[in-house]
Amino acid sequence: MAASRPEPLKERAPLMAFDYERVFADAVDGVREEKRYRVFTDLARIAGRFPHAVHHTETGPRDIVVWCSNDYLGMGQHPAVLEAFQDTASRLGVGAGGTRNISGNNHPLVMLERELADLHGKENALVFTSGFVSNEATISTLARLLPDCLILSDQLNHASMIEGVRRSGVEKKIFRHNDLEHLEDLLKAQDRERAKLIVFESVYSMDGDVGPVGRICDLAEKYGAMTYIDEVHAVGMYGPRGAGIAEREGEMARLDVIEGTLAKAYGCLGGYIAASNDIVDAVRCHAPGFIFTTALPPAIAAAATASIRHLKGSGAEREGQQRQAATTKHVLRSRGLPVMPSETHIVPLLVGDPELCKAASDRLLDRHGLYIQPINFPTVPRGTERLRITPTPFHDDELVGELGEALVETWSALGIPFANERIGVAA
16 A cells, blocks of 8 residues: 655644834824823033923033922931932942842931931831822731721822832722811721721912821721821921921821822932831831832931931921912913912912813923923812922022013913913912
């Protein structure tokens, strides 16, 4: 019997590789189509001339004025802060050299945590590399450690708090912004014995309103809940020693965890929590975002400590900032600009359209040399796009007047509605 011939090899269709780059390009194109593509402005701040900065462009550098910095008090250029940074870096070097557990637990960082604990009247404090990390790591860790924990979170909490809630994996309920009746309804529906964690902010940075700290503490005590407050836009800014809204209102001792930042009013970098020894130690031992991150460098820790110490004893910066914030609101309103209601240092100016918001920001920078970053979705709800202005003690009355004139010209040129053409905006 003759041997059968082997079947001829069939040609295979070429394998199609997955178009990875197309997925990412489409994701960016979607952001562009929604008119919320973010462009980073190449700036160089000038120590000693804040809020002036150099804007580096394709046609060369130009001098501008920054109106949207979170360095609310200009402490990033304060002589005591610069001296502490420079002296420590020259003695101890630049980096921390490792995580807190592996050679990175530098002495200036230990002293910073003691300073923060004293600031908030707590037993202990723990420093993280950023405020985002401190929120995400602490909220998720505390909720995971508490058996059958329920998180009650304010509707307008920051993305870092939302991420902490999400990563915790526990049940959550969202209460309407600053709505105490809604919060109480959610609390009373639970067994008093169940572990509950209320997470909220003191100053909400996009609208400039304030959380009802004392009344939330009342509800927490009534229904057996823990409290976690984010004071990042308030530390350094409010209270006799700059400890925040809770200090101003005499409520610090009633709060279980106070979270703050070193990167805004203190002009440095990093986030932190202040709480009891047991809470701090539990986070220190269980939070991956703390355990596996290189420690804050000693020079930054020393600079932050110098900033905190200065603002504990000096109210001049806070007074100057509040004065100029009030002046800015008055000047802009007197020119018919749509200043949104704000009871704090935040001055939000309503635009209401993402494309116009970006155009206004670009015109202010290109034509007037004023930098105010546009705030679009998802940072704020669609239809409430705005320019977020943050006057400092260094924005003098002349600069405020120039800002008002530039905004009127920009609003008129782009056809953005003034206050008298809108409903619900203070005129």
